[in-house]
Amino acid sequence: MSSTTANIHSPEMRKKPVNRDKMILSIVGYVTLTILAVFCVFPFLLVISSSLSDESTIIEKGFQIFPTAFSTEAYSLLFKYPEEMLKAYGITISVTAIGTLVGLFLTSMTAYVLSRRDFKWRSSFSFFFFFTTLFSGGLVPWYLMIVNYLHLKDTLLVLILPMLMNVFYIIVMKSFMSSIPDAITESAKIDGAGDFRIFMQLIVPLSKPALATIGLFIALAYWNDWYNALLFISKSDLMPLQYYLYKMLGNMDGMRKAMMASGAVVNTDLPTESLKMAMTIVATGPILLAYPFIQKYFVTGLTIGAVKG
Amino acid sequence: MKQKQHGFWDDVKKYRSLLLMLTPAVLFFLLFAYIPMSGIILAFKQYDYNGGVFGSPWNGWANFKFFFDSGDAWRVTRNTALYNIAFIVVNNVLQIFAAILLFEVAGKWFRKLTQTVLFLPYFISWVVVGAIAYNLFNFDVGTINVLLKGLGMQPVDIYNTAAYWPFILVIVSAWKTLGYGTIMYLAAITSIDTEMYEAAEIDGANIFQRIMKITIPNLMPTVIILVLLAIGNIFRGDFGMFYNMVGNNGLLFSSTDVIDTFVFRSLTTSNEIGMSAAAGFYQSLLGFATIMLANYAVRRYDKDRALF
Numbered sequence: 001m002s003s004t005t006a007n008i009h010s011p012e013m014r015k016k017p018v019n020r021d022k023m024i025l026s027i028v029g030y031v032t033l034t035i036l037a038v039f040c041v042f043p044f045l046l047v048i049s050s051s052l053s054d055e056s057t058i059i060e061k062g063f064q065i066f067p068t069a070f071s072t073e074a075y076s077l078l079f080k081y082p083e084e085m086l087k088a089y090g091i092t093i094s095v096t097a098i099g100t101l102v103g104l105f106l107t108s109m110t111a112y113v114l115s116r117r118d119f120k121w122r123s124s125f126s127f128f129f130f131f132t133t134l135f136s137g138g139l140v141p142w143y144l145m146i147v148n149y150l151h152l153k154d155t156l157l158v159l160i161l162p163m164l165m166n167v168f169y170i171i172v173m174k175s176f177m178s179s180i181p182d183a184i185t186e187s188a189k190i191d192g193a194g195d196f197r198i199f200m201q202l203i204v205p206l207s208k209p210a211l212a213t214i215g216l217f218i219a220l221a222y223w224n225d226w227y228n229a230l231l232f233i234s235k236s237d238l239m240p241l242q243y244y245l246y247k248m249l250g251n252m253d254g255m256r257k258a259m260m261a262s263g264a265v266v267n268t269d270l271p272t273e274s275l276k277m278a279m280t281i282v283a284t285g286p287i288l289l290a291y292p293f294i295q296k297y298f299v300t301g302l303t304i305g306a307v308k309g
Numbered sequence: 310m311k312q313k314q315h316g317f318w319d320d321v322k323k324y325r326s327l328l329l330m331l332t333p334a335v336l337f338f339l340l341f342a343y344i345p346m347s348g349i350i351l352a353f354k355q356y357d358y359n360g361g362v363f364g365s366p367w368n369g370w371a372n373f374k375f376f377f378d379s380g381d382a383w384r385v386t387r388n389t390a391l392y393n394i395a396f397i398v399v400n401n402v403l404q405i406f407a408a409i410l411l412f413e414v415a416g417k418w419f420r421k422l423t424q425t426v427l428f429l430p431y432f433i434s435w436v437v438v439g440a441i442a443y444n445l446f447n448f449d450v451g452t453i454n455v456l457l458k459g460l461g462m463q464p465v466d467i468y469n470t471a472a473y474w475p476f477i478l479v480i481v482s483a484w485k486t487l488g489y490g491t492i493m494y495l496a497a498i499t500s501i502d503t504e505m506y507e508a509a510e511i512d513g514a515n516i517f518q519r520i521m522k523i524t525i526p527n528l529m530p531t532v533i534i535l536v537l538l539a540i541g542n543i544f545r546g547d548f549g550m551f552y553n554m555v556g557n558n559g560l561l562f563s564s565t566d567v568i569d570t571f572v573f574r575s576l577t578t579s580n581e582i583g584m585s586a587a588a589g590f591y592q593s594l595l596g597f598a599t600i601m602l603a604n605y606a607v608r609r610y611d612k613d614r615a616l617f
Contacts, residue, residue, distance in 0.1 A: 021515040029414035036407060037426040040484065043441045044429060046452065050444060062455025063444045110334040113327045120320055125331060127617070132342035132542060135597045138589020139572050140582060141342065141348020144362060150340070165337050168538075195326040224434035227549060231577075246553075247434045249443075273450065280437050288432055295425060298492050 037273035051075070051278040055271035063273075074271050074278035085282070087237065088244035091156070095240060096222040099160045103218045106165055108211060111173035112199045126174075132168050143231060158232040159240060163221055169214045175204060182214045209297040216294045222258060223287045249276055351586035351592075372587035381571060382588070386544070388568040392475070393543040396482045397536060403483055405528060406488030409520055411491065412498045416554075424495075428488030438485065439553030446477070471564040478554065478565070482547075497531040498524060533607060533614050541600035544568060544592050551554070568592045 045065055050058060055067035055278035061068065078085065113119060114126050136142070180203065188198045228293070229243035239247070321328065348362050355368040376382050407427065413422055430438075445452050446467040454464035466475050501524065509519050546567030555565045557574070568588060575585040600616075608615040 021517060025410075025413055025516050029410040030419070033407065033410055033419075033423045036487065037423050040430055040487065041426050043445070046444055047437075047441055058450055062450045063452045064455075106333050107338070113330050116327065119324060121324070125335075129334065129338060130617070132338055133538070134600055135346070136342060136346035136593055137348045138586060138593055139569070140351060140576055140586040140589050141345040141362070143576065144348060144351075145340070145345045148361060162341055165334060170334075193459055199330070213575045220432060224436075226434060226580050229408065242436045245434075245440075248581060249436070250441050250556075272605050276440060276443070280440050284433050284437055288429070291428065291432060292425060295421075295428075298496075 047277050047280055051274055051281050055274050058273045071271075071274070073294055074274040077271070077275060078278050078282065084236075085241075085244065085279075088177055088239050088241045091159070091238060092223060092241040095156065095159045095225075096219050099163060099222040100219040102160075103164045104211060104215045107214060107218070108173055108177075108204065108207065109199060110165070111170050111177055112203050113195075114170070114174045115177035115180075118186070129158060129167050129170060146232065152233050153232050154238060156238060159225065159228050159238070160222075160230060162227065163218075166218075166221075169217065173207070173210050180206050199201055212294050212297040215249055216290065219290070220287060236239050241283050245279055311388045319489050348586070349590050351583060352590040353585060353587075356582040356586075367378070368583060370489075372583040373557055373591070375589070376584050376587050377538055377582075381566070382591075384563065385571045385588075388564065389544050389546045389569075389592075392546065392567065394479060395475070395479050397543075399483050399534065400486050400490060401518045403487060403530065405494050406531070407487060407491045408494035408498055409482055409524055410526075413516065413520070424488070424492065426488075427491055430485045430487070431489045435549035435553040438481065438550075439556075442477070442481065442554055468558065469560050471561045474555065474564045475559055478550070481554065482550065485550075493535070494528060494531065497528055501527045534616065537600070537603055537607065537616050540603045541596055543599050545569065548573065581595040 025098045042065075046063055049065055050063045051072055051074055053064070053067040054071040055073070057064075057067075057069040071238075110129075114122055116122065146151045146162065148160060152161065169273065184202055184206075185198055188202055193201070224242055225240060226242035226246050229238075229240050230246070233239060233243065351362055351365075352372055353368055353370070354362075354365040355371070356362075356365050360366070377603060383410050411423060414420060443451070446454075448464060448466050448468065451467075453467070457464055465473075467477075505523050505527075506519060509523055514522065546569040548569040551565060551567055552573070555561050555570075557578075558565075569592075572585050572588050572592070575581040575588065604617065611615050
């Protein structure tokens with residue numbers, strides 16, 4: 001098609017520019033998104049492939065996208081003496097389960113109260129929460145509060161409590177709940193239901209997409225947390241998975257010791273590189289598996305249209 | 310007077326169950342945000358363990374003087390602000406771009422698949438990202454150096470060269486947050502009234518005009534809110550990112566040390582609690598001033614779009 005102007009008078013050609021624009025956008029869209037997708041998935045392939053590679057090949061040829069010399073040695077080593085890792089898994093699973101359930105409950109309950117238009121002090125409380133994102137005492141006072149005044153150092157609670165609530169999640173949840181018609185609350189009130197009952201029996205079921213989305217984010221934050229452990233955990237019994245991984249990655253000698261402590265007769269040439277990658281996979285796996293099930297709620301669950309109090 | 314008192318307690322009674330429902334959250338933020346704010350006085354004290362926060366002797370401006378005289382103050386402030394500005398611009402532009410493309414590109418399965426894949430990096434911890442980065446950039450067996458060697462070039466010592474890190478960190482940040490931001494913007498695009506698009510189509514607008522005249526203007530409230538929130542954090546470095554990507558690698562400090570890593574280091578390794586608190590206070594003040602200014606600017610431009 002050399003010239004569109006020549007055909008401008010024929011009716012079927014008048015629609016052409018629109019279609020051509022759509023075509024261009026589609027091509028740009030598919031190409032760009034594919035490139036971005038490859039960019040996002042590439043490091044994962046690299047890790048998976050390295051975890052399945054033979055150590056000597058890695059040393060010789062570097063990390064590769066496709067394993068040239070396949071080996072599951074790293075995994076079998078990892079699962080042979082799994083005690084330390086299982087302990088860390090246990091901590092992470094408990095912290096994630098408790099933190100997510102309690103955190104989600106408190107986040108949604110708070111959001112519900114703030115979403116009630118008839119609540120007189122709604123905007124004062126909203127500002128009370130919101131202000132904490134504007135100003136804070138900084139790391140040091142926060143740290144001292146937790147260690148010296150709440151005495152939470154080296155407890156399981158320190159991995160749960162500081163991350164229980166997040167203002168941004170309250171805002172997202174509140175904005176979702178604000179879109180639920182007031183009439184529902186009103187009619188329930190006329191039928192004699194109390195505020196808590198309205199929340200549990202009407203609002204919670206109606207907020208499923210937001211609960212799923214925020215729940216996943218809370219779970220993700222707990223699953224991936226290593227920072228609280230870095231600051232507050234010194235007992236190896238209380239190490240969560242990511243912190244355990246962090247320690248092991250930085251210190252393969254530590255890993256060797258840990259394996260020997262659990263009864264392994266470890267030769268000195270441990271497949272360090274592939275072992276690191278296998279650990280990475282094992283530490284990441286479960287949370288990645290949860291994602292596809294919750295994805296469908298994402299777009300409806302994440303609305304930040306009205307952040308303001 | 311009696312009436313006024315009656316009014317307040319009447320309200321408390323009326324809203325007692327709602328107030329009760331708010332109690333846990335109020336307690337949480339008191340304990341973990343408001344009470345620690347009083348610890349700001351540590352910045353003016355010579356901390357000792359016996360005295361604690363309130364019993365330690367006063368120290369005047371000495372902690373601040375020490376922080377600013379050390380020469381670190383300017384470096385960490387500049388790094389933190391520049392990184393965050395780069396993150397805000399690059400990440401938001403990419404995310405909006407990807408969201409618009411995802412919305413406009415027709416194929417349903419392609420859209421789903423891409424959405425899933427773009428979100429993957431958001432799901433892994435910074436510890437894992439640090440491990441992946443090491444895989445790529447490591448001098449001996451890193452993928453990049455293996456490729457360079459394969460092409461007959463000299464390997465580059467990335468972990469010892471400060472100049473590479475601004476680029477690496479900006480790319481990593483874009484990579485990690487792409488999916489999250491994209492979905493955030495996609496949610497906003499999906500809530501745009503479809504009638505607007507239909508009307509535009511009838512008026513003969515092409516797809517690019519629709520994007521420029523409808524999608525982007527309708528995204529502006531979301532963009533402004535997210536950017537305002539990000540601006541409030543402009544002096545806060547993503548500790549997890551910097552610490553796991555760079556760690557305590559002193560060779561890279563000139564381009565990678567941010568206020569958060571600095572505060573953490575002075576708290577944990579050199580145990581300079583007073584100076585660390587002073588740096589933290591300085592950080593909070595800067596952040597507060599920035600968000601106030603940004604909010605004021607948005608208010609002047611359009612009152613409804615400001616945060617408060």
